[in-house]
Amino acid sequence: MHCGVSSPCATQNRDNQKSSRCGVLWLVLAVVWEGGLSTQPVLGGPTDPRNRDATYGAVEVYESNAMVDPMAIDFAANIVPILTRAGCNAADCHGGAAGRGGFRLSLFGGDPELDYRSIALELEQRRVDLLIPEQSLVLAKPTELLEHGGGRRLDSESSAVATIVRWIANGASDQRIRSLVRLEIEPQRVRTETLPQKIPLTIIAHYSDGTQKDVRDLAVYTSTDDTAARIEDDGTLMIHRPGMHAVMVRLANRVVAVPIEASYADPPSDVNAIRPNNFIDEQIFATLDRLRVPRAALCDDATYLRRITLDLTGRLPDIEHVRQFMQSDELGKREQELQRLLDSQAFLDYWTMQLALMLRMDSVTTDVAGVTALHAWLHDQLTQDRPWNEIVRELLLAEGDSQTVGPAYFHRLVPDARAQAEYVSETLMGVRLACANCHNHPLDRWTQDDYHGLAQIMAPIQRGSVVRLEGNGPLIHPRTGKFAVAKLPGMSLETQLAGEDVADLRTFASWLTARDNPYFARAFVNRVWQRLMRLGLVDPVDDHRVTNPPSHPQLLQELTEYFDAHQMELRPLIRVICESASYQRSGIGAEAVNLPDRYYASAPRRPLSAPVLLDAVSDVTGLKTWMQPADPSARVATMIDRRSAAASLQAFGACPKGQACSTREGGIDQLASQLALLNGEVLNRPIADSNGRLAMLLHDNVPPVEIVAEFYLRALGREVRESELDFWHRELSDTMETAELREKLEDFVWSLLNSSEFVNNR
Numbered sequence: 001m002h003c004g005v006s007s008p009c010a011t012q013n014r015d016n017q018k019s020s021r022c023g024v025l026w027l028v029l030a031v032v033w034e035g036g037l038s039t040q041p042v043l044g045g046p047t048d049p050r051n052r053d054a055t056y057g058a059v060e061v062y063e064s065n066a067m068v069d070p071m072a073i074d075f076a077a078n079i080v081p082i083l084t085r086a087g088c089n090a091a092d093c094h095g096g097a098a099g100r101g102g103f104r105l106s107l108f109g110g111d112p113e114l115d116y117r118s119i120a121l122e123l124e125q126r127r128v129d130l131l132i133p134e135q136s137l138v139l140a141k142p143t144e145l146l147e148h149g150g151g152r153r154l155d156s157e158s159s160a161v162a163t164i165v166r167w168i169a170n171g172a173s174d175q176r177i178r179s180l181v182r183l184e185i186e187p188q189r190v191r192t193e194t195l196p197q198k199i200p201l202t203i204i205a206h207y208s209d210g211t212q213k214d215v216r217d218l219a220v221y222t223s224t225d226d227t228a229a230r231i232e233d234d235g236t237l238m239i240h241r242p243g244m245h246a247v248m249v250r251l252a253n254r255v256v257a258v259p260i261e262a263s264y265a266d267p268p269s270d271v272n273a274i275r276p277n278n279f280i281d282e283q284i285f286a287t288l289d290r291l292r293v294p295r296a297a298l299c300d301d302a303t304y305l306r307r308i309t310l311d312l313t314g315r316l317p318d319i320e321h322v323r324q325f326m327q328s329d330e331l332g333k334r335e336q337e338l339q340r341l342l343d344s345q346a347f348l349d350y351w352t353m354q355l356a357l358m359l360r361m362d363s364v365t366t367d368v369a370g371v372t373a374l375h376a377w378l379h380d381q382l383t384q385d386r387p388w389n390e391i392v393r394e395l396l397l398a399e400g401d402s403q404t405v406g407p408a409y410f411h412r413l414v415p416d417a418r419a420q421a422e423y424v425s426e427t428l429m430g431v432r433l434a435c436a437n438c439h440n441h442p443l444d445r446w447t448q449d450d451y452h453g454l455a456q457i458m459a460p461i462q463r464g465s466v467v468r469l470e471g472n473g474p475l476i477h478p479r480t481g482k483f484a485v486a487k488l489p490g491m492s493l494e495t496q497l498a499g500e501d502v503a504d505l506r507t508f509a510s511w512l513t514a515r516d517n518p519y520f521a522r523a524f525v526n527r528v529w530q531r532l533m534r535l536g537l538v539d540p541v542d543d544h545r546v547t548n549p550p551s552h553p554q555l556l557q558e559l560t561e562y563f564d565a566h567q568m569e570l571r572p573l574i575r576v577i578c579e580s581a582s583y584q585r586s587g588i589g590a591e592a593v594n595l596p597d598r599y600y601a602s603a604p605r606r607p608l609s610a611p612v613l614l615d616a617v618s619d620v621t622g623l624k625t626w627m628q629p630a631d632p633s634a635r636v637a638t639m640i641d642r643r644s645a646a647a648s649l650q651a652f653g654a655c656p657k658g659q660a661c662s663t664r665e666g667g668i669d670q671l672a673s674q675l676a677l678l679n680g681e682v683l684n685r686p687i688a689d690s691n692g693r694l695a696m697l698l699h700d701n702v703p704p705v706e707i708v709a710e711f712y713l714r715a716l717g718r719e720v721r722e723s724e725l726d727f728w729h730r731e732l733s734d735t736m737e738t739a740e741l742r743e744k745l746e747d748f749v750w751s752l753l754n755s756s757e758f759v760n761n762r
Contacts, residue, residue: 073163073166075116077179077252078163080112082160084252086142086153088142088150089115102123103127106440108442111479129168130168130171134165136168138168139161142154179208180207180251182205183205183249183251185203191261192239193263196239201249203249205218215251218251221248223245224245225241229241229246229260229262231249237258239260243291244259244287246549250443250547255443255547259553263290263291266292274297276580278579280580280582281580284552284555284600287552294601295585296586297586298581298586299584300586301334303718305717306717306718307762308578309341310761311531311578312338312347312578313344313346313347314638315615315637316616316619316714335579339575342575349635350637350638351570352378352382353637355382359410360413360427361374367409369403370403370412372640374406374409374410377406385569388569388570390568392512393509396505396508396512397506398411399468402466409467411467416463418475421433421458422437428520428523429544431444431489431545433450433454436450437452443545443547445546450487452478453487456483456504459472461505469502470501524568525559525560526556528577529577533604534597534606535604559577585601587762603762606761607760609637611636611654614649615637617683617686618686623691636649651680651682678754683753694746698738704732704733708724711752712752715758731748
């Protein structure tokens with residue numbers, strides 16, 4: 001055979017290889033060497049005359065109707081995963097938007113057709129050497145036979161390189177033989193009581209042609225925390241730290257999460273100290289028992305009253321009500337208090353604002369009148385206990401004057417159809433679809449067709465002052481350059497919608513709000529849970545995906561079913577969460593220290609939002625210095641237009657001055673906000689004001705110890721402890737001058753309002 005590596009035939013100009021008789025002879029011999037002449041057309045090879053002038057979009061794909069060789073090479077199923085495992089199509093390499101070094105691949109292999117064109121047809125087909133496959137540019141770079149900026153990505157002796165060589169030797173075709181149907185991993189979940197732990201995983205790919213393959217050497221592995229648990233290159237799971245973790249196995253467009261529970265060393269001493277109140281506790285307690293994590297005790301009555309009042313009304317409990325509640329010995333008083341708050345006007349006002357925040361309503365950067373109309377409509381829906389799915393359906397289908405027809409303003413919360421596709425998917429489905437605008441989502445199932453299909457549903461909407469549901473033209477799909485096809489997210493293009501403006505939107509609204517929709521109710525339940533428990537069962541709350549699994553999947557499922565069984569009404573959902581022992585747990589004490597929030601073993605630290613904190617400061621000091629003239633009934637946490645309080649809210653981290661604070665509520669987690677509390681006018685002014693509560697109590701000659709006791713009740717919702725009262729009595733008892741006493745009491749109030757117990761919902 002004279003066409004070996006050293007022959008003149010092998011070294012002649014590659015531009016002439018298509019017509020080289022030697023090249024044809026070598027190809028035939030190579031195919032025979034691999035196991036006989038193939039009956040499949042060789043696409044893109046030198047014997048395929050149709051591809052002599054191959055251009056983008058001109059590639060044909062041949063489907064085999066006969067039984068295929070299970071060892072035959074399928075570019076999408078067999079070659080693309082190799083490139084993904086090697087990192088060639090990562091965002092910081094050739095998978096970036098502009099590629100790297102003139103070579104571009106789709107991100108994580110999301111578009112195999114693009115990848116095939118780039119490898120086999122671009123650069124006048126010089127990236128694949130049909131004469132000497134081992135020396136193909138597509139191999140020479142990652143194996144560093146030639147200089148490669150990305151370093152060595154493939155071992156020249158590996159099975160991966162052998163597969164690519166075999167594919168090129170067979171003609172480097174794009175024949176479609178099989179597609180990945182399912183990725184099977186055993187064990188599906190892992191629990192261990194011994195650390196460190198080493199567990200071999202079995203990872204089997206199931207393909208459409210009935211073949212199966214061990215893909216431990218092809219899968220890509222990620223972890224929620226590499227220091228706690230990770231999968232080695234050979235498919236071995238290594239667990240180093242106790243707790244709840246997850247590792248992900250990805251192959252092509254399939255991702256499977258493997259949940260891990262690794263127990264702590266010492267079993268809890270109080271495992272039966274708290275009995276479950278409902279199914280929420282049963283799920284959380286079972287997880288804590290498996291992890292050997294102790295449960296914090298139930299909080300005391302004072303803590304419960306302050307917590308539940310802040311969560312349901314956004315305000316501190318009234319001082320007289322605190323006294324009554326603390327003095328009551330009535331059984332079931334917590335349940336009665338919960339029901340009283342759920343029935344209150346304050347609950348309607350505050351949770352209308354919570355729904356507005358979930359919908360990302362903003363009153364300054366857009367239209368105050370429109371937001372006001374939408375807010376009033378939401379308040380009316382909540383007053384009527386209207387189901388969440390009915391509320392959302394009406395929002396999606398509303399039209400009319402957006403300044404008078406409240407739900408019509410929903411379509412003006414975003415500027416255009418693509419923004420609305422992202423907005424609707426995040427707020428109502430808990431899915432971040434934005435990543436699929438430019439490419440298929442690398443960590444989830446969503447494709448560009450999903451993104452632009454949903455955007456096309458929203459495209460006809462006219463978003464002027466008067467909202468109309470039809471009239472605008474279609475969108476262009478950036479990948480195809482053609483009109484986008486309206487489709488439901490996750491559905492195939494074969495099940496595309498009718499292409500009729502209002503009909504498509506109505507179909508989407510019905511699909512989204514249906515009781516069997518896998519995203520809608522689940523996303524809302526998770527958001528409500530997060531607002532009451534600080535951390536979502538899926539966190540962040542708008543990022544539901546396989547690679548971000550719930551901390552308690554069964555609990556999320558049961559909560560969703562409960563929400564559905566109660567007609568998707570808000571109050572029953574809040575009630576069942578607040579009735580749980582998990583909600584009522586203490587956050588104080590040795591048993592609650594250093595326990596991750598996602599276990600719900602103790603009450604987490606929950607900083608008050610800027611509006612709630614500003615209202616709390618006003619309630620304690622007796623002054624609303626943030627607005628002129630002061631309105632005794634005004635509360636920032638339930639105000640639609642907050643511009644009058646913008647400067648004070650900004651001091652507490654809510655937003656830049658002059659902008660609305662409805663979409664970012666802020667809090668004292670930021671350094672600037674902590675400094676504002678320590679030495680800012682927002683706090684110092686109402687404390688020292690001659691019309692404030694402290695000045696009035698001094699004017700009425702109330703004894704200092706009684707002043708101390710009253711401020712404890714107002715600020716912290718509890719009686720002053722004996723040790724605290726003794727301390728302040730010593731500090732104040734030797735003060736004779738009125739000015740000096742007032743100064744010390746101002747310092748006392750200042751210290752109380754700067755305490756962690758005040759600025760947090762504990």
